[in-house]
Amino acid sequence: MAATKIASDYVPNPGYSQADWNAVTDNPEWTADDFRTARPFAEAFPTLGEKLRQSRGSEKERVKIPVTIRLDAAIIDAFKATGEGWQTRMNDVLRDAAARLGPAETKG
Structure with missing residues (x-):
């Protein structure tokens, strides 16, 4: 010892x-x-x-990517006010908005 x-x-x-x-x-x-x-x-x-x-178990493939983004405080407060799961709801809103933008153009 x-x-x-x-x-x-x-x-x-x-x-x-x-x-x-x-x-x-x-x-x-x-x-x-x-x-x-x-x-x-x-x-x-x-x-x-x-x-x-x-x-949660490990992800089989990378589905979400951590990012840093600056948003208006009022936007964050509004989503947080909806309670637990606010980040998922924000992701859903952004997904819908991205779908309306159309496919991304490939730059080459």
């Missing part, structure tokens, strides 16, 4: 400060008994485990 970390073991690092190091140095290393009595995440937190299992 490795020795317990002490504050004097701190090595300067851009990822964490001396204060960060000091805050976790009292975390004991796991013993064989700790490993023996540990329970799987889904057993220890069944509600959260079920919610994680219900999450």
Whole structure:
């Protein structure tokens, strides 16, 4: 078993400060008994485990592309006011508008 970390073991690092190091140095290393009595995440937190299992799977092909766009605050507020799913509703409105524009011209 490795020795317990002490504050004097701190090595300067851009990822964490001396204060960060000091805050976790009292975390004991796991013993064989700790490993023996540990329970799987889904057993220890069944509600959260079920919610994680219900999450969306990986996309087979890229359907949506994340973008950054500047819109009037009033537009965002209006869609947000419709409640959960406002981004999907905004996507639907934009899809309808794009269909009315016609097929995109290929530039070459």
